[in-house]
Amino acid sequence: MNEPMFWAWWGWEPLRFYHYMKGQAAGVTGLAQECLDDWYEQLHSEDVAKAAAELGINWAVTHFVKGFGLDYEKEEIARTAALTSICHRYGIKVFGYLQYGTILHETFFQECPQAKDWIQLDEAGAPQLWCGSPLRFLPCIHADEHHQYLRECIRRGLQDIGLDGLHFDNFYSRPCYCPRCRQEFRAYANAEIPPESALANEPHHDPVVRQWIRFRCDRLASLMEEISRFARAIKPDVKLIWNPSPIRGTLNQAALRGTDFRQLGPRAGILWSESGNFPGCRDGRLIHQVNFFKTAEAIGYQTFSTTWMRGAEGLGLPQTAAEIALNTAESAAFGAVPGSNWLLRPSHLHDLLSQGPLSCELKRNLDFIRRHADVFVGSQGDGEVTLFLDQESPAWEFSRSYGAFLAVQELLLRRHVTFDLVFSESAARRRPERLVLRISSRRLHDGISDSARVLDISGALGPASVSGSYQAAVAMTPEMEQESERIIAALGQREVTVSAPETVFVEARRTADQRRVLHCLNYDNQSAPARVSVAFLTPPAEVQALSPDREAVRLIPSHGRIELPPVATWAVLVWNDQA
Structure with missing residues (x-):
């Protein structure tokens, strides 16, 4: 190591x-x-x-x-x-x-x-x-x-x-x-x-x-x-x-x-x-x-x-x-x-x-x-969604395509939907079981059109909601709220569902030995600790909860759900889903 x-x-x-x-x-x-x-x-x-x-x-x-x-x-x-x-x-x-x-x-x-x-x-x-x-x-x-x-x-x-x-x-x-x-x-x-x-x-x-x-x-x-x-x-x-x-x-x-x-x-x-x-x-x-x-x-x-x-x-x-x-x-x-x-x-x-x-x-x-x-x-990203921006649109239609790209990332983060980014059709096809969110541009993407799990995102979603240059922040808009509902509906049954304030971001990863990891970060950590719960479609036998704030805790899912100790800044959940 x-x-x-x-x-x-x-x-x-x-x-x-x-x-x-x-x-x-x-x-x-x-x-x-x-x-x-x-x-x-x-x-x-x-x-x-x-x-x-x-x-x-x-x-x-x-x-x-x-x-x-x-x-x-x-x-x-x-x-x-x-x-x-x-x-x-x-x-x-x-x-x-x-x-x-x-x-x-x-x-x-x-x-x-x-x-x-x-x-x-x-x-x-x-x-x-x-x-x-x-x-x-x-x-x-x-x-x-x-x-x-x-x-x-x-x-x-x-x-x-x-x-x-x-x-x-x-x-x-x-x-x-x-x-x-x-x-x-x-x-x-x-x-x-x-x-x-x-x-x-x-x-x-x-x-x-x-x-x-x-x-x-x-x-x-x-x-x-x-x-x-x-x-x-x-x-x-x-x-x-x-x-x-x-x-x-x-x-x-x-x-x-x-x-x-x-x-x-x-x-x-x-x-x-x-x-x-x-x-x-x-x-x-x-x-x-x-x-x-x-x-x-x-x-x-x-x-x-x-x-x-x-x-x-x-x-x-x-x-x-x-x-x-x-x-x-x-x-x-x-x-x-x-x-x-x-x-x-x-x-x-x-x-x-x-x-x-x-x-x-x-x-x-x-x-x-x-x-x-x-x-x-x-470790490597293991998101439930793949967000795809093609190779050419950022160079020729940057404000439109990249604004939408940032906006979709923001709404996924605030709705606790884990995701990975890809910039090529071959990468988008790599995990066919994952929902692909495709930022629309003038160029057709025949390479992934055969996938039943592709959702096109309008390039008009983004630019007006992105502010700043040296410090760039994305404000949620009513259009983004609607798009988030459409994405969550397209996901269907989810392996892992997080309930938390929108100021908590989650990141799903796999360790080098293929254990599952879920990072929970409280971006409002100057205020009170966040309450976070996680529901599993197929619950693991146990989940190890790690944090710099306390000793490791073993959590046993009850009715497919665990409640985390209050998250001041950061909690890391680790479990094994391998048979």
Whole structure:
């Protein structure tokens, strides 16, 4: 049995970057310079590594190369090497942060003047900027010289420093109109690059616009493959994390940034799920990351949650033990890698070193996952419903199709209907006994039309009910309520039926040895514990109820039903239905 993976953010910006941004970088906003220096020094200390290891953290993600230039960053790279050595003494493996999507041109061009030719250009010939920042230029995906620079960074990190993995941040591409891209696209499509404004007009009927989207997605995927192959030639067991800017709300990232997760995921190994969807009930909305995690499992990659709340230190960090418990539970329950992007931030580091309430809550949950590693490691989704979104509709009709996709997930979660996602007809056919919910698009799906258990969902269901971009939430509408009744009626007799408030989400899984698992998560865990009962069509002899809050309990179904002890945040039911 493999050891569960638990990660922590460990300062993935070099100190010079924090000074360069005048204390306005993510996670350190408003911190005075002298406090920033003290915190950064402490971050590299043996005391912090020891405390994190005692907590259960076994992977760190720390600074390596930000984009100033290798000579400019050599002192910070030396600190990365020293920190890596310390972490290794405490059994913590280290990812080095390698910024793909930023060239900090004020210093980089001094060190490497020819890099001026590596930059993405907009239609007017001006540099494309990272999030509008004039300090940060984006590199062109066809700039081979930039890729040679990346290879040198990779070599130094894996060979010279001894990093165990690399984290490629901002791995995406804005539309580029440089001479190199214009020439490559002419060869690809025998056409000129369309104006950037065409990417925002959905649905994309123009075949040239479709080719422009696919051209950029294909190139980014092949570049990921090239980089991965180079890294693994140096260190065969290297782990690579990528942040290609995940889908948030109904923003069409394939069109806007050239990132198609169904292409990138199988090549990536691990992808970030970065968003403002820190789980919980806030402002009358249910916030969660279920779509990110289930997409990862459907496509076949691991995912790390690096989610924010807004409000503290710029992007926002958790402040209560209940928030820590739910964030950890959600990742573990839905098959993601649990961890922490808050633990070592300036406002929270004292909590780690003093064994404060937030760190103790994290340790309690990580210990629970490790004690029951056989329930988590190698488990797979086992939903009663398959939700199918075809390969093409997200690229050409994104707002319509993906809005409906998110809306159906939300109504299933609130009605306690467990589900798995699929993105291909072959996957949809894999379990013919399951009801398939198919998001309708213009394309016919003859491959699963012979199944008697297919329910088509209108693409009109979704867009108006999805709000936000960085933090995306789905509000239930009367149309969604009606659709949920239609789905439950189509299910017929159900093997397992959960009765609980709609703020309790459930996830059905199978362990590696084929035991049944049902996770019950209370997203309103700042209020009273939730009452949950489960009815079985064919009751098992007994059900083991696990929770970080209490010792394991054996529950014997009575009249086919069990009542759970009150669920503060998380309960895990395990039973065996094998003859």
